[in-house]
Each structure stands twice: as C-alpha cells, then as structure tokens.
C-alpha cells in the first residue's frame with residue numbers, strides 16, 4: 001500500500017464514521033475471515049427492560065421486586081438498570097442495602113433491611129443458583145421458553161430460597177440486521193461471543209442469521225473464545241463495547257470498539273465506530289479491500 005492510498009482510505013473511513021486508530025488496521029481488515037461480535041450493547045441497544053416476573057409460592061411481587069431492585073441499584077450492569085427501572089415504574093420504595101457484592105459473570109448479592117430484620121438477596125444466572133445449591137427445575141421450562149424468545153432469564157433467591165424467576169429483553173439496534181447481512185455479502189463468517197444464557201444467545205443468532213454462537217462465557221473467557229475462532233477460521237475482527245471486551249479487542253487481529261461504549265474498550269481497539277452503528281464494520285472491510293486492490 002502506498003502512503004497516499006492509505007491516507008485517502010483513512011480519510012474516506014472517517015467520512016463513514018470509522019476512526020482508524022492504527023494505520024495498519026486498514027491493511028489488516030482486508031484479510032478478515034470471521035467477524036466476532038459481543039451481544040449486549042453491540043448487537044443490542046444495551047438497554048434491557050424487565051418483561052417477566054414469576055414468583056415461587058409463598059412470595060409476593062411487591063416486596064420481592066423492591067428487594068431485588070434495591071440490590072441491583074448498587075450494580076452497573078444493564079440488567080440491573082432494567083430491574084431498578086421496573087421497581088421505579090411501580091412506585092416501590094427500596095429498602096436499605098448492606099454488604100453488596102458483584103460476582104462477575106454470575107450475579108449480585110447483598111443484605112436488605114426488611115420489616116422483620118435483614119434478608120440475604122442473591123440475583124443472577126441459573127449457573128449462579130446452581131452454585132448456591134438451589135434447584136431451579138420448577139422454572140426451567142418457563143425460562144427456556146423465555147430464552148427462545150430472545151429474553152434473558154434470571155433468578156432471585158431470598159435467604160437461600162428460590163423466590164422468583166425474571167426475564168429482561170434488550171432490543172436490537174436498528175442497524176444490526178443490515179450490518180450482519182452486509183458481512184455475509186462480503187463472504188465473511190459472523191460469530192457471537194456473550195456471557196448471556198445460551199438459549200437467549202441462540203435465539204438472537206437465529207434471528208440475525210449469525211453462523212456461530214459462544215454463550216455463557218465468563219468475563220475472562222472472551223479471549224480464549226477469540227483464540228479458538230482464530231485457529232478455526234483465520235484472521236479475526238472482534239467488535240465490542242464493554243470493559244470486559246477490552247482483552248478480546250486486544251487479542252483480535254483487528255479490534256473494533258463501539259464509540260458509544262466504555263473508554264476502556266475504545267482504548268483497547270484499533271478501530272472505533274464513532275456513531276455506534278455496526279454498519280461501519282462491513283463498510284470498513286469493503287473499504288480496506290478496495291484501497292488495497294487499488295495499489296496491488
């Protein structure tokens with residue numbers, strides 16, 4: 001590539017809202033074989049809403065929702081914001097919280113102050129409940145159904161007793177379906193890497209025509225998932241927005257951050273999509289192919 005063609009290509013990319021942080025990115029993108037994407041905040045808006053709340057017998061909706069929202073008010077996770085919003089919408093007063101713990105990739109735990117003393121609240125994925133020794137089979141069929149609708153099922157336990165199964169749904173970004181279709185048009189494979197439930201991830205992948213799904217990945221596991229895809233497919237682009245995407249962005253041949261995501265993701269990336277529009281990914285790859293073809 002001549003310096004001039006690289007400069008022209010970089011300028012053209014900027015016009016498309018694609019910021020190339022490293023000069024080599026434009027050359028490397030041409031060799032892309034597989035595009036791996038994070039789900040929450042990358043394919044989806046990252047602003048889930050609470051859609052379902054089923055109670056175990058002996059538990060009432062208002063106190064359960066108030067208690068879990070009080071705990072989630074301490075968490076920064078998008079799921080947490082959905083639950084807090086639902087409690088606010090219902091006008092519930094949130095109890096006082098102590099000893100909040102964030103169990104990465106699993107869920108959250110805290111003590112809340114109730115009418116009859118403190119209660120221990122635990123909220124998270126089914127694997128978290130199993131780790132606590134709780135049996136979720138009573139809700140398993142309903143949770144699987146919700147997952148197949150693309151919703152994320154979660155569980156809440158109060159003082160070590162399963163109290164509720166809830167679900168959140170995160171709307172798709174309007175630009176996502178066309179961006180995935182454009183990547184396929186370029187002859188590329190598309191993979192999704194997510195910490196979310198596997199039924200949920202598969203439902204969303206099916207809806208978008210995504211070729212491969214790696215689900216229920218723990219926060220440290222995204223790098224390993226990227227390495228495995230590099231071994232099986234070759235040159236890989238990873239697209240993500242979150243703090244826990246930074247190592248995968250660094251491991252990828254080209255890391256692309258959503259500009260509206262966290263600073264830590266942007267810092268780890270080679271390319272930044274200024275508008276947060278995933279459509280910038282196929283545009284950047286096509287531009288790389290055109291730029292490099294010009295000077296070949």
Ligand code: ADP
Pocket residue numbers: 039040072075076077079080104105106107108123124125126152153154194195196197217218219242
């Ligand atoms: P992702 O960014 O793909 O959602 P995370 O590692 O942040 O991956 O979360 C994985 C899973 O852990 C979530 O889908 C959820 O089941 C559970 N989880 C994480 N944080 C919370 C939270 N604050 N409340 C409830 N569940 C949570």
Ligand code: MG
Pocket residue numbers: 038039040041042240241242
């Ligand atoms: Mg994300």
